[in-house]
Amino acid sequence: MKAAVFVGAGRPLAIQQIDVPRPGPGQLLVRVKRCGVCGSDLHLTEAHAAWQVPHGTVLGHEFAGEIVELGEGTSDIWREGDRVAALPYVGCGRCRECLNGYPFHCPETLSLATGDLIGAFSEYAVIGARETARVSEHLSWEQAAFTEPVAVGIRAVACAGITLGARVLIVGAGPIGLSAAACAKLSGAGAVVVCARTDRHADRAVAMGATEFLLNDADLRRNFIRHAGGPPEIVIECAGVPGMLDLCCDLAEKRGRVVIAGGCNGKDPLNVLTPLCKELTFRFAVCYTIREFALAERLIASARINPMPMYDGEVSLHQLPARFEELRRNKDACKLMVNLDA
Ligand SMILES: [Zn+2]
Ligand SMILES: [Zn+2]
Incomplete structure (x- = not known):
């Protein structure tokens, strides 16, 4: 072959x-x-x-x-x-x-x-x-x-513990970020904002279920609060590049949760005082269970995720x-x- x-x-x-x-x-x-x-x-x-x-x-x-x-x-x-x-x-x-x-x-x-x-x-x-x-x-x-990339989004959202109406920020607009956005919306999040350094995937983010796309620039915090009514209670990191951990911690609400689903192939230094003073919870998410994988197929087949x-x-x-x-x-x-x- x-x-x-x-x-x-x-x-x-x-x-x-x-x-x-x-x-x-x-x-x-x-x-x-x-x-x-x-x-x-x-x-x-x-x-x-x-x-x-x-x-x-x-x-x-x-x-x-x-x-x-x-x-x-x-x-x-x-x-x-x-x-x-x-x-x-x-x-x-x-x-x-x-x-x-x-x-x-x-x-x-x-x-x-x-x-x-x-x-x-x-x-x-x-x-x-x-x-x-x-x-x-x-x-x-x-x-x-x-099915596979959607299953990664399901896992990330499962680890995030989203409650009805939650304010969710997704960092990164690649396939994992976009799949996580679709799953976060399905899970009942009130605001699902996808952010990235360029707006090239903005239309895709909204088509996948994001309530807003925002540029990852100096105005991100203000624009998020304007859209969602407060800082993100859950931040899902799907970009996998250095600098993202500090960004997630800076943006998250006090006692919020940061889920790291992006696979940064190397080190990402973190200013520990920010998550400490905010009492943030960190959670890493990798791959998926067999059940989450089968669920991805069913969500696509039933048109709940396109x-x-x-x-x-x-x-x-x-x-x-x-x-x-x-x-x-x-x-x-x-x-x-x-x-x-x-
Ligand atoms: Zn992959
Ligand atoms: Zn085994």
């Missing part, structure tokens, strides 16, 4: 012919239909990344496809031809984290996102039967491939290497997808 392989920082991904992986017990083989390109794919292949994936890695963790082969012990639930989206983690199925439905934390987990297993920038991928969600007939493959304002079109696998390098420079894009049928 063809796959886009990471062959070293500073070099474009290489389209190579590699063996189709075989599904082991409890696993499924899927024919990948669509796979989104994620900011983390770019970060994990950067020359100066604090953490870089090994050469030979096939990335791609935001995907949907069709089951083409069943591993042992999976035929009670799954059939060939089933439309699915899957977590990019295959847990052991026995440990406490797996039994709690959180395979990201399983000590033996195998990740498609970081190279333990072949990722979905390829024609086929092996996934875990437990970690797989059925995709509604009504969904396009593009909508289905948004992820398509994030969509920027598709490329073929052969076009991916050049576009992948372009995405490192072009910050206008939100979510580009690879069409493995093209």
